[in-house]
Amino acid sequence: MSYTFKTSIGNNGYTGTILIPEDIATQLAVNKIKRVVATVKAHDKEITLYAGIAKKHGVIYMMFSKANQKALGVTAGDSLSIEMHEDTSKYQAPMTEELEAVLLSDYEAFEIFESLLPGKQRNIIFMVYRVNDSQKRVDIALNIMENLKIGNHEPIKFEKLL
Incomplete structure (x- = not known):
């Protein structure tokens, strides 16, 4: 199952985050999805992000490092377009x-x-x-x-x- 949404960059106190809308977070929880592969787009640029789904103080998010923010040319508060799906690979990471x-x-x-x-x-x-x-x-x-x-x-x- 694929999920598509628009969101903004947040901060969990340590690193940037991609906030996941509540309706999609609920679907992820119901389907017990803990790791995803996401295509993150902003300013005509895109990156592939391999991430875990985290929850802190009731907010569901994916980590979004400064390096990834720099690659897209975005900062906290900027809007992003996300298309993500469950990572079903063996290691749930991009094996080279x-x-x-x-x-x-x-x-x-x-x-x-x-x-x-x-x-x-x-x-x-x-x-x-x-x-x-x-x-x-x-x-x-x-x-x-x-x-x-x-x-x-x-x-x-x-x-x-x-």
């Missing part, structure tokens, strides 16, 4: 070809990766996804796998090993 290839080539690292909690898997996927250069993605993916194999399963504490 480079990370997938590294996982397929190293079965031990793949088994460790699969044993991680979904949030840690997503952290790792996004660590690779946000890099633009393909070779750097491969290097980061290899480094991540080496960290996993030496027992470091905390993405925030990964060390540069290669």
Whole structure:
């Protein structure tokens, strides 16, 4: 099911947010949708956002980072057009070809990766996804796998090993 709406950029105290209208938030709750893929449009620009649905003080929203705001040329209070649907992918994150290839080539690292909690898997996927250069993605993916194999399963504490 796809949801389309217009909204504005809010703030949850720490980062920007995309406010979700109450009627759509209710549908998301009824359908137990917790992660979405959204196309966010503003000023003839658009980005794809992979996000979790959050609730704070009765307000339902998606996180919307400063980097994403800068990419669209928007700030708090600006209007956005949103088209979103449930993220039904295996990891609920945008798996890159480079990370997938590294996982397929190293079965031990793949088994460790699969044993991680979904949030840690997503952290790792996004660590690779946000890099633009393909070779750097491969290097980061290899480094991540080496960290996993030496027992470091905390993405925030990964060390540069290669």
